Amino acid sequence: MSEAMDYKSAGVDIEAGNEAVRRIKQHAAATHAKAVLTGLGSFGTMYSLRDAIAGMRDPVMVQSTDGVGTKTKVSVMARRYEDLGRDLVAAVAGDIAVMGARPLTFLDYVGMHKIEPAVMEELVRGMSAACVEAGISLVGGETAEMPAVYAEGDLDVVGFVTGVVERDKVLTGAGIVAGDVLYGVNSSGLHTNGWSLARKVLFERGGYVIDSRPEELDGASLADVLLAPHANYVMAIRRILDEGIPVKGMAHITGGGLVENVPRILPQGLGALIDRRTWMPQPIFGLMQKIGSIANLEMHRTFNMGVGLVIAAPAGLQNDLAAAIAEFPALQVWELGRVEPGDGVKFGGV
Numbered sequence: 423m424s425e426a427m428d429y430k431s432a433g434v435d436i437e438a439g440n441e442a443v444r445r446i447k448q449h450a451a452a453t454h455a456k457a458v459l460t461g462l463g464s465f466g467t468m469y470s471l472r473d474a475i476a477g478m479r480d481p482v483m484v485q486s487t488d489g490v491g492t493k494t495k496v497s498v499m500a501r502r503y504e505d506l507g508r509d510l511v512a513a514v515a516g517d518i519a520v521m522g523a524r525p526l527t528f529l530d531y532v533g534m535h536k537i538e539p540a541v542m543e544e545l546v547r548g549m550s551a552a553c554v555e556a557g558i559s560l561v562g563g564e565t566a567e568m569p570a571v572y573a574e575g576d577l578d579v580v581g582f583v584t585g586v587v588e589r590d591k592v593l594t595g596a597g598i599v600a601g602d603v604l605y606g607v608n609s610s611g612l613h614t615n616g617w618s619l620a621r622k623v624l625f626e627r628g629g630y631v632i633d634s635r636p637e638e639l640d641g642a643s644l645a646d647v648l649l650a651p652h653a654n655y656v657m658a659i660r661r662i663l664d665e666g667i668p669v670k671g672m673a674h675i676t677g678g679g680l681v682e683n684v685p686r687i688l689p690q691g692l693g694a695l696i697d698r699r700t701w702m703p704q705p706i707f708g709l710m711q712k713i714g715s716i717a718n719l720e721m722h723r724t725f726n727m728g729v730g731l732v733i734a735a736p737a738g739l740q741n742d743l744a745a746a747i748a749e750f751p752a753l754q755v756w757e758l759g760r761v762e763p764g765d766g767v768k769f770g771g772v
Contacts, residue, residue: 453553453560467561480589484523488514489580490614499632505651507548512652513614514581519659520672522593523585530563533578537567556656595671595687603737606758609730611650615677616725623714638709658747665746671734681723693764699771703728
């Protein structure tokens, strides 16, 4: 007689999944605004639109989704997951914040070879902390244990955000003109892009391991530098917009770096001249460029190079922008370049 089979024998541990849910409920609940009408465990999330758009004249819903790429592999190497949760929220929410939207809700997808409740709790603890910082409600998600899809130790995380903005306050960049200034706001490191190249350069060609401390990093370990969480720009952007500073457009510097993201907000016939002398990228970028013999242009279209946010606005507003984000001491703003006739991005001072 054949041995009886169950789901666990096929590689899926239902009880581990239940334990993960038990662990993460409290973290998600801590993010809930009064507009959230259901907790984790429902078949779907209910969110009161009346509460969310109270006082708005012509609300437009804004949505986005993204993941953190192969940064997950570095987190697995270091067995550090909380900041990966922060990364996910900051990366996805930043994409709609630069359009002028106020993020409201966040959902996540986590795919794993095998569910580890402690890992799930770390991830959601990080997501929850980032959501609290940004005023977002973490309203649900999906945890998938699929040993036939994900190799042992594999991890995949994806986030989904929904927000709102008044139609006449949507930031599209349409009003940008030649002579406007591009103001830079610093990143906290690599954020969530360029990781396939970063891993190949550092761990394959460079021969480093996750706990290595290259002299170029002034005593810091690769784990600490590489896993520094993505800067969360949501509330800083809200402060800037609430101050009434005449921002015309914002670019979140994600995949494609400055080279591909800045042109996304520029009207046809306009380009950007960026002065490389105005800031110093974090040492990790120089280390990777040296090891990989990577060309300057390739660095700037693969990595953020220390610039996580670009703001297009009239000249003379650096002090106003700095004052608006003064409560976020990790963020600095400076004149990065200017808008000029042409197309694409050119670099000066290199």
